[in-house]
Amino acid sequence: MRRRRPSDAPGRPDFTEDWREDAARRDFTINALSADPITGEVHDYFGGLGDLAAGRVRFIGDPEQRIAEDHLRILRFFRFFARFGRGDPDPASYAACVARAKDLMALSRERIAAELLKLLAVPDPIATVEAMLAGGLFGPVLPEIATTDRLVALVASEAAAGIAPDGLRRLAALLPESADVADTIGGRLRLSKAERKRLVLATGATGSSARALAYEIGTELAVDRLLLHGDAEAARAIADWPPPRFPLTGGALIALGLTPGPVVAMTLRAIEQDWVAAGFPGEAALAEMATKAVATAR
Helix, strand or coil: CCEECCCCCCCCCCEECCHHHHHHCCCEHHHCCEECCCCCCEECCCCHHHHHHHCCCCECCCHHHHHHHCCCHHHHHHHHHHHHCCCCCCHHHHHHHHHCHHHHHHCCHHHHHHHHHHHHCCCCCHHHHHHHHHCCCCCCCCCCCCCCHHHHHHHHHHHHHCCCCCHHHHHHHHCCCCHHHHHHHHHHCCCCHHHHHHHHHCCCCCCCCHHHHHHHHCHHHHHHHHHHCCCHHHHHHHCCCCCCCCCCCHHHHHHCCCCCCHHHHHHHHHHHHHHHHCCCCCHHHHHHHHHHHHHHHC
């Protein structure tokens, strides 16, 4: 059986029949495992099974050489450690990542963002992020990240609310609470428009009503903001709540006797605000609100 050998020249067909050679070109020992599909025999040339059992993530061979082959392996090391690791990171692997941290600047921001969001989405990335901070790994690309305090609180809030981890929400927890900073970093990481908007809106206040917040900015964004402010109960309460559609129209107000013009839009907006503040009452209550508002506006 011929097996593709990772090549230093992307796009070039490169195969080998030597399984050990193929494994030697992988990044980590736990990624160099293979199995015979017929017999089920596991081939472990570099101690990957032992490393898995010990919760140890380490590079194959010279860590700096592995990193030189693909700088993204720095972030992959920490992502795999966040998922499989226990205790402290492998000293040699960690030291190499710290020494080569500036190599991250050579990567596309899209690759950095994708790997970082995967890392942050593991059940508990706190110890890993703290190790990255201690080693200066964020400095070259995200120097704004300086503490895990809000991340620690967010992880606890997600658990209390029973809401799944989310990498983008956790990135927001690592950043200063500033819409301008969030927008700058969203641009720097080449996030999509939707992701960038979400990162920015996560910085706002929660207001007095979780449902009103969800109506204003959307349920997903409201959940982000509530969890980031430590309100797990409110986040859980609206997590599956679909905000209603405001059913009143300007035509309905004109039919009630309101003169067409700018006053219609102003009155409609005032009614909508009252409707939201009242907790989205039904048609009868809304009709009463509209009748009173029209009478006042005429």
